[in-house]
Amino acid sequence: MPGSDQKTTLKISGMTCAACASRIEKSLGRLEGVKYAGVNLAMEKATLEYDPSVISEEKIISTVTDLGYKAQPERVRFDEDREKLERRKETRRQIYLLTLSAGLSFPLLLGMFREMFHLPVPVLFSNKTVQFVLATPVQFIAGWQFYRGAYKNLRHGSANMDVLIALGTSAAYFYSVATTFFIPGHVYYETGAIIITLIILGKLLESAAKGRTSEAIRKLMGLQAKTARVIRDGTEQDIPVEDVRVEDLVIVRPGEKIPVDGIVEEGFSTVDESMLTGESIPVDKKSGDEVIGATVNKHGTFRFKATKVGSDTALAQIIKIVEEAQGSKAPIQRMADIISGYFVPVVVVIAAITFLGWYFIADPGSTARALVNFTAVLVIACPCALGLATPTSIMVGTGRGAENGILIKGGEHLEKAHRITTVVLDKTGTITKGEPDVTNVVVADSRFSENDLLKLTASVENSSEHPLGLAIVKHARKLGLELEDITDFSAIPGHGIEAHVKDMKLYIGNRKLMEQKQVDISSIAEQAAQLEKEGKTAMLVAVGEKAAGIIAVADTVKEHSTEAITSLQKMGIEVWMITGDNRRTAEAIARQAGIPSDRVLAEVLPRDKAEQVEKLRHQGKVVGMVGDGINDAPALATADLGIAIGTGTDVAMEASDITLMRGDLRGIPAAIKLSRAVMRNIKQNLFWALAYNSAGIPIAAMGFLSPVLAGAAMAFSSVSVVTNSLRLKRFNPYGDLA
Numbered sequence: 001m002p003g004s005d006q007k008t009t010l011k012i013s014g015m016t017c018a019a020c021a022s023r024i025e026k027s028l029g030r031l032e033g034v035k036y037a038g039v040n041l042a043m044e045k046a047t048l049e050y051d052p053s054v055i056s057e058e059k060i061i062s063t064v065t066d067l068g069y070k071a072q073p074e075r076v077r078f079d080e081d082r083e084k085l086e087r088r089k090e091t092r093r094q095i096y097l098l099t100l101s102a103g104l105s106f107p108l109l110l111g112m113f114r115e116m117f118h119l120p121v122p123v124l125f126s127n128k129t130v131q132f133v134l135a136t137p138v139q140f141i142a143g144w145q146f147y148r149g150a151y152k153n154l155r156h157g158s159a160n161m162d163v164l165i166a167l168g169t170s171a172a173y174f175y176s177v178a179t180t181f182f183i184p185g186h187v188y189y190e191t192g193a194i195i196i197t198l199i200i201l202g203k204l205l206e207s208a209a210k211g212r213t214s215e216a217i218r219k220l221m222g223l224q225a226k227t228a229r230v231i232r233d234g235t236e237q238d239i240p241v242e243d244v245r246v247e248d249l250v251i252v253r254p255g256e257k258i259p260v261d262g263i264v265e266e267g268f269s270t271v272d273e274s275m276l277t278g279e280s281i282p283v284d285k286k287s288g289d290e291v292i293g294a295t296v297n298k299h300g301t302f303r304f305k306a307t308k309v310g311s312d313t314a315l316a317q318i319i320k321i322v323e324e325a326q327g328s329k330a331p332i333q334r335m336a337d338i339i340s341g342y343f344v345p346v347v348v349v350i351a352a353i354t355f356l357g358w359y360f361i362a363d364p365g366s367t368a369r370a371l372v373n374f375t376a377v378l379v380i381a382c383p384c385a386l387g388l389a390t391p392t393s394i395m396v397g398t399g400r401g402a403e404n405g406i407l408i409k410g411g412e413h414l415e416k417a418h419r420i421t422t423v424v425l426d427k428t429g430t431i432t433k434g435e436p437d438v439t440n441v442v443v444a445d446s447r448f449s450e451n452d453l454l455k456l457t458a459s460v461e462n463s464s465e466h467p468l469g470l471a472i473v474k475h476a477r478k479l480g481l482e483l484e485d486i487t488d489f490s491a492i493p494g495h496g497i498e499a500h501v502k503d504m505k506l507y508i509g510n511r512k513l514m515e516q517k518q519v520d521i522s523s524i525a526e527q528a529a530q531l532e533k534e535g536k537t538a539m540l541v542a543v544g545e546k547a548a549g550i551i552a553v554a555d556t557v558k559e560h561s562t563e564a565i566t567s568l569q570k571m572g573i574e575v576w577m578i579t580g581d582n583r584r585t586a587e588a589i590a591r592q593a594g595i596p597s598d599r600v601l602a603e604v605l606p607r608d609k610a611e612q613v614e615k616l617r618h619q620g621k622v623v624g625m626v627g628d629g630i631n632d633a634p635a636l637a638t639a640d641l642g643i644a645i646g647t648g649t650d651v652a653m654e655a656s657d658i659t660l661m662r663g664d665l666r667g668i669p670a671a672i673k674l675s676r677a678v679m680r681n682i683k684q685n686l687f688w689a690l691a692y693n694s695a696g697i698p699i700a701a702m703g704f705l706s707p708v709l710a711g712a713a714m715a716f717s718s719v720s721v722v723t724n725s726l727r728l729k730r731f732n733p734y735g736d737l738a
Contacts, residue, residue, distance in 0.1 A: 107125050
């Protein structure tokens with residue numbers, strides 16, 4: 001109906017830098033009827049919200065086309081084969097161009113070394129005509145993409161790094177052509193060729209991080225069951241999961257994935273929901289309980305009625321949130337692009353004034369002198385150092401991070417990390433170990449010691465497959481206790497277990513079991529309540545009709561979590577905890593970890609984690625989200641910076657921007673420290689790159705700097721930038737942590 005807003009996603013190709021994304025975003029945002037326009041450079045997508053009664057999708061596409069880019073509606077949510085093919089095709093093209101450029105630039109470099117250092121290099125490499133033949137394919141085949149990018153930018157009245165690269169390399173190349181065939185002088189073929197080679201190498205390395213979003217979504221989709229066993233017309237049928245309808249009765253056997261969301265109608269089982277909730281302990285399911293698609297049935301067989309199918313399931317909603325959150329991220333505006341936007345036009349004007357001033361005033365009629373000084377201005381302003389300022393720091397910084405177990409997917413994520421003001425930590429598997437462990441053994445019967453009680457309990461639990469029982473068995477074996485043989489083992493659903501050990505009848509379970517077996521637990525009730533207040537699961541143990549003690553099991557805080565949280569707080573960063581657990585358990589863990597209770601977000605459903613992160617962002621905080629489970633993927637994508645624990649799920653790692661391979665939370669302050677060091681380094685690099693160029697431009701314009709010296713000054717600025725970047729190799733991101 002009129003005035004009803006509509007959303008659309010366009011696939012855009014032809015963007016080369018953040019300036020391109022910004023230009024498209026601004027142009028679309030200015031269109032009448034467009035309520036919102038966001039362009040994501042990494043995903044090559046534009047997300048729009050518009051009023052179809054005012055503007056059509058065709059008009060929006062034509063606006064993008066008029067800007068010099070290609071746009072088409074993204075009708076299919078995910079086309080894996082096409083996306084992979086396009087990515088591989090572009091990578092192969094850049095590798096071919098790099099091989100061509102590097103292969104032809106190397107002889108030019110040898111020729112330069114022969115002249116500068118009198119090295120024993122064949123004289124052929126110093127021949128101007130040979131150098132012309134070698135440099136021309138580099139300039140116009142490998143470098144054509146920069147000419148195309150520069151043309152698009154200049155046509156729309158702006159400038160970016162492509163303009164700098166095209167100008168600088170063209171000045172060196174065309175001046176060299178002039179001195180090869182028309183006027184005497186030095187040649188600078190190697191200057192343009194080497195710049196083009198280095199820039200292509202940088203583009204190739206950066207493109208390696210592309211496509212991660214689609215991989216994350218593909219893995220999420222891979223979690224879904226492929227088939228479902230339903231009862232139709234009185235018979236069991238295996239059908240594709242896409243054909244399941246609401247109200248269908250679905251049967252799930254032990255070890256199978258639950259195909260869709262629903263409500264249990266008949267049967268009892270435990271379900272591993274860790275893939276979606278991140279909680280390690282399987283959940284008991286009985287009639288009336290909800291089950292979620294893509295989770296795994298552990299033991300029993302049950303039937304459930306399908307309530308949500310297709311795009312309505314919890315997993316489908318998580319995929320949708322990840323897609324939308326990642327698609328709405330604004331691109332990083334590179335500092336070098338911003339500088340070049342002002343720098344290039346000024347340099348062009350100065351170069352033109354220099355040529356005219358020398359040709360008409362300083363040395364009337366002397367084309368050679370005017371061209372030499374014109375070229376000297378452009379060569380000293382050549383973007384080699386400016387182009388190297390950011391990528392060299394980022395390459396060294398990301399390399400240093402990798403050496404320390406901090407995997408950063410791209411320079412833009414390294415840039416973001418230094419601005420983080422708030423860190424949100426998932427509880428299970430992030431702050432805690434993510435698996436249950438024995439924390440307390442309380443003895444209430446004088447016949448037994450702690451080890452006796454643990455040994456008897458572990459002997460019975462050894463026949464159980466419940467994770468809490470397995471934790472007790474693991475703990476007993478770690479202490480070197482030998483387990484006893486048992487008889488008459490029986491599991492009591494929802495209550496606990498019982499068995500005979502050495503002619504003793506043992507009951508292990510909850511209060512309901514003890515009430516059912518008429519065991520007096522008054523001697524341990526208060527201690528059990530206290531342990532539960534601390535967020536632990538208290539398993540009551542009785543021998544016969546007498547309470548023997550308590551074994552408490554809990555997911556414990558990781559060894560270095562408290563240290564990492566203290567370090568973040570000392571850096572002036574707020575630390576929050578988010579979990580699906582109840583508030584009592586959550587606050588108990590928060591106290592141990594050093595997080596204030598007013599910064600604990602408890603009882604948050606998996607699908608709502610992203611919403612909580614967005615609320616913090618709306619308060620003006622720059623949020624880093626840290627998680628390890630699939631349920632964390634939407635929140636990781638929504639946050640300004642997503643950090644995944646490397647010991648967690650692949651999907652969380654793919655949806656995140658930074659992965660901590662060690663599973664150690666100290667990697668979070670370390671990553672932020674590394675980011676701050678890299679950003680300082682980049683600013684120093686940009687200063688020196690511009691200082692050399694800016695100081696050299698007026699000297700070149702006045703005729704005191706030949707293109708040879710301009711080239712040397714440019715080389716010196718590049719060396720200083722690279723040397724400064726290499727200092728990061730000695731930076732220790734884990735140094736001085738609390």
